[in-house]
Amino acid sequence: MGTTTGRTASRPGTSPAEPKYWQLRTALTDALDAEFSVGQVLPDERTLAARFGVARATLRQALDQLELEGRLQRRRGVGTTVAPPRVGVDVSPAGQTWPGAEDDPWTVTGLTAVGAPPAVARALDVPRGTPLSLVGRVLVAAGQPVAIERLYAPPGPRPAAGADEVLAALRDQPLEGQDRSVELGSADAEQSRGLDRLPGSPVLLVTTRYTAAGQVAAVSLATYRADTCRLTFALAGSAAAPVRVGHRP
Amino acid sequence: MGTTTGRTASRPGTSPAEPKYWQLRTALTDALDAEFSVGQVLPDERTLAARFGVARATLRQALDQLELEGRLQRRRGVGTTVAPPRVGVDVSPAGQTWPGAEDDPWTVTGLTAVGAPPAVARALDVPRGTPLSLVGRVLVAAGQPVAIERLYAPPGPRPAAGADEVLAALRDQPLEGQDRSVELGSADAEQSRGLDRLPGSPVLLVTTRYTAAGQVAAVSLATYRADTCRLTFALAGSAAAPVRVGHRP
DNA sequence: TAGTGGTCTAGACCACGCT
DNA sequence: GCGTGGTCTAGACCACTAG
Structure with missing residues (x-):
């Protein structure tokens, strides 16, 4: 899974365009489509956050979206897995x-x-x-x-x-x-x-x-x-x- | 709107039972039913958080729930209002x-x-x-x-x-x-x-x-x-x- | 310009499932 | 016990609306 997000630069002086958690969601969606199969477990949230260079809360906001969309399944004490189709x-x-x-x-x-x-x-x-x-x-x-x-x-x-x-x-x-x-x-x-x-x-x-x-x-x-x-x-x-x-x- | 939440005490040594944001959601739901009418604006988030003695993020978690349920409507730069029925x-x-x-x-x-x-x-x-x-x-x-x-x-x-x-x-x-x-x-x-x-x-x-x-x-x-x-x-x-x-x- | 909700951070601790 | 996701904090700054 790639680490680069920067599709909307958000340099100082530039309009932020899209929030980070939304860029993350997109990046994760693409990664899920390309590199993951149903049932596969994702790296844990702390690792993912570090890998993307964001706070854990921000990463969680992106995961919340994907869970809402039925792409992910999270279980406390276990981990995050790729969800089967609805x-x-x-x-x-x-x-x-x-x-x-x-x-x-x-x-x-x-x-x-x-x-x-x-x-x-x-x-x-x-x-x-x-x-x-x-x-x-x-x-x-x-x-x-x-x-x-x-x-x-x-x-x-x-x-x-x-x-x-x-x-x-x-x-x-x-x-x-x-x-x-x-x-x-x-x-x-x-x-x-x-x-x-x-x-x-x-x-x-x-x-x-x-x-x-x-x-x-x-x-x-x-x-x-x-x-x-x-x-x-x-x-x-x-x-x-x-x-x-x-x-x- | 009342300030007391404590329906699940969560004293040290007691199981937390219900998370704070959920208790908040319940308290706010009751308050909406009892003391608010459609279109009325709520106090701002910082004020509400202080009043309930929680961090703003926690309060927002409760408001997120209520917005999901169609009870509240939030608009940036304006405020939070009681939503009309769906x-x-x-x-x-x-x-x-x-x-x-x-x-x-x-x-x-x-x-x-x-x-x-x-x-x-x-x-x-x-x-x-x-x-x-x-x-x-x-x-x-x-x-x-x-x-x-x-x-x-x-x-x-x-x-x-x-x-x-x-x-x-x-x-x-x-x-x-x-x-x-x-x-x-x-x-x-x-x-x-x-x-x-x-x-x-x-x-x-x-x-x-x-x-x-x-x-x-x-x-x-x-x-x-x-x-x-x-x-x-x-x-x-x-x-x-x-x-x-x-x-x- | 002031005040609102929206985003983000860097931590801490807790509840749960497994080993 | 250890590692996971879940909760919570106390701040900061940004985007937007309205006076």
Whole structure:
């Protein structure tokens, strides 16, 4: 890996043009493309910083970028490795189905009785604190947990009913529609634990509202690891161009 | 705004539990919910850092989080303000239509003749460097540019044809399908200029492949500001539950 | 020109995974 | 224990905006 960066000179009297960490990012990107293969470990941060002649904090700013872009993977106590391509996760409806249908790849992790949190209360159009069932689920791809879901639905017919019963109760209703939104967020303490990340890691927050009988019947808040995931949508009519599920060499 | 943070004591001999910047983020989030309204300017970073008894770098780490979550907006030379709720941008197909159809909200910004970059060449399944038309477009919402698109398509019938002609040529073909993917990225120098952001700002990268005549006919790379945007999908059958534009209590 | 956020430095210590 | 990445400090200077 080269040591020279100087593509924007930033001599005294010249406009700095691009910040150092951005030049570093570019240099590292090129190096990754040219000289590194997936899974390979990079030199440690102190060494890299010295090699590029910058402070460690500046180098870290560049590595932060590359991690955000899914090019690098950093693990405390281990090192920094070249990340595999992002896993493509299909989030298209694949027909109008309730969660927990036939080929649903999610795994139930638990069931809790909760009062509707503000955001959920708003989406379900019920008063906040309304008793709800909270079904926890996790999505595993390529051997790693890539997403965590909190599914809020009306409580099952009996207390202490299993999560499967809650999902079955939903499936008993005709599903009229669903809408989804995707936005950037950061993992809270609980989520970061489930996703094997540190608190504050960038995540893609997917909110799904399921409607039945003319009203919102369930709300799902799914949190995807932004570093390792690519969300794919196979839209109507695209059967001729199936979306591939991600791969890891 | 309160000064006390200490929810995880971190006394000597105690496990730090949560890093300071995370506690700060929580404290600031609560303060934003309780005591601030949209558009209000926060005290400057040096003042805030002093008030919380941390170094400015640590405070900035917390502010970075909040900006990533779309809660704050920072402008150099001006200050930090409370951000409005994210703008909901519909990215669902709204029927199978080519770009540039009737009610397409995008605005053409330019047309260039380019050779296919590697990523585009792969998606279109043509050799890299194949001559293509590159149509630049921008999406404006709430008075601000929220997304930039690069649309790659076969060159128009004549050289120097207008962007409209390139789009019209696409519309002449029957659209068989499209698929989309969403992932996290960072804005390059050019994009950051167009989106009025600094290089490296987090963006949502939406890739769309349009298929016609049994093959991919065009590829669109759209870059959305992750701080201000929420991508919404109105899925089939959800006509009864239109997606609202974002709100925050 | 004053005040803001953005960049950068040179250190220190901590938490974690491995050996 | 050792080496890794993660956190934190206390400064400095720069780029930009606005009065």
